[in-house]
Amino acid sequence: MEKFKSAKQSRVAITELMLPSHSNFSGKIHGGYILSLMDQIAFACASKHSQSYCVTASVNRVDFLNPIEVGELVTLKASINYTGKTSMVVGVRVESENVTSGSRKHCNSSYFTMVAKDENGKNIPVPGLLIKDKIGVRRFARSKQRKIEALIRDSQFDASKFKMEAYLETIVPENVKVALKK
Secondary structure (H helix, E strand, O other): OEEEEEEEHHHHEEEEEEOHHEEOOEEEEEEEHHHHHHHHHHHHHHHHOOOOEEEEEEEEEEOOOOEEEEOOOOEEEEEEEEEEOOEEEEEEEEEOOOOOOOEEEEEEEEEEEEEEOOOOOOEEEOOOEEEEOOOHHHHHHHHHHHHHHHHHHHHHOOOOOOOOHHHHHHHHHOOOOOOOOO
């Protein structure tokens, strides 16, 4: 296995026609179906990079920016943005295209953390990321920053260390009624 691989070496893209069977009650493509496709392409990209079976460890923020219509072509693109020791962050972008007008829209982007596994289900090392341009540096740095922020957030709200008093004022203006028992 190579010690370092470029994002280009494991980049993956798929295009699929959206059918009525993929739609929800409002006639738009079901978000869960798109999430499933996103997970599949993240798996393909991570597996290609690591040359091993991978599992999804987490998904960082999925915002549905534009609805997808039945009959549109949906293209998903995946690329390795970050590599740790046994994990990779895969950036996934979803675009839809109206086949008759040719108009395209960005529907969502998300970041999947994938972990490489051996045949016994144990985490295994992955090749590092060979960065060849400014975009690669930006994506790697952004993924590293998200990782740091997640660690801070997780420790900040750890139940054993959480200080309720520090947050009461921040939640009062929200759509909430705080009725604590004395």
